[in-house]
Amino acid sequence: MNKHLKVFCFLITTTLFTNNLHAQETFINNVNMAYLDKLVAIAKKNYPEVKVKQSQVNAAHSNYNATKFAWLDGLTASYIYSPQNLVNQAQPSIFKGYQLAITLSIGQLISNPSIISAARETYKVAQYQQAEYMLSLEAQVRKLYFTYLEAMTELRLRTGAVTDASSAVKQLKYAFQKGETTFQIYNEQLNSYYNQNSFMVQAELATWTAKTNLEELLGIKLEDVK
Template sequence: MPLKLKPIYIFIIALLFTTRAHAQQTSFVSDINYPFLEKLIATAKKNYPEVKSRQSQVNAAKAVYNSAVFSWLDGLTASYIYSPQTSINISQPTIFKGYQISLSLNLGHLFSRPGVIRQTKEIYKAAEFQQAEYMLSLEAQVKRYYFSYLAAQAELRLRANAVIDAESAVKQLKYAFQKGETTFQIYNEQLTTLYSQNAFKVQAELSTFTAKTNLEELLGTKLEDVK
């Protein structure tokens, strides 16, 4: 006559999984720390190399614009001529003696300045807009990676608890099997479940470390170093 699992053990195992399942019905939303998230965003904006590159582009565009604004006098040329008081130039007689200053103005340069200034100003504004757009994109990316990290942690907790449940069930069935109160098939099936839960836990650990690495890439520092 085949051995069967006693009702008392069926009840214990069912109660164990039911209790644990209810305990695991939680969400990572409660783990979100918004003040800490703001610190993460500020850290990324401070450390991430692309942010510094964008700022350099803005600075360069601003320098070109300022140079164009102050280039109005580039078309104005000043020179001087010195005619000694005692000398007489027969070929080119002059009325004035001593130092004479002459000014020349390049009209083409003068008329082209407004257009050049407008162009450099628009380039400067475009660099600022691109920087602002990137800041918004970086902020959103930090949030996504932070939420992914919290979700991965929650998943890892669930998988770790599932392993504990499976281990407890295996111990219970092993004891019952040794006493002849259950079959080897039932005991072996629970062992297979335990192996599967351990595999799921390993995958959850990998997902957690991957999410943490992605977040730290944006931060430019270890997550633990953000205070």
């Protein structure tokens, strides 16, 4: 077997072994459900939109409680004072002193049940919207967590590929200097090394982007999650 063939066989064997090792990488084994549940709880506590939904529920509830006493708006109280020693010939009255008069708006009394019903339904809608948003937020956190794990797994793969390519370049450089391989084979491996570096940079960007997106929902850094 000539020396060029030996070098070629070495590269093929190394590449196949490396690819087989990297193919076994999976982010599923890194999923921590307890940690994920903690992230969901943190997002539900810190994300501003959660507080907006809660304020809307509180406002709707307060309005509903207020409508229960709306009939009092149609209630009017007044008083008349007739001195004991005053004789009114034009409008004689048998009552002396303070006289209390109370009037009630029938229209207000009749419309009040429908007002209460509408306020109650508005309160329910606010609660339903809050529940819907909580489910949506939880799904978003889980999705971004899985995306982050996937990105980190891809980054590990790309980092390993760069290490392998770098090692192969060093081997070929040594072989090329000794005249055991051609410049073409050495140059091809150099190009592969540069490509792997480019892929690793893209993987780094994807990892930081996924981390940033997840932390936006959490309101804190992942490093601060206890």
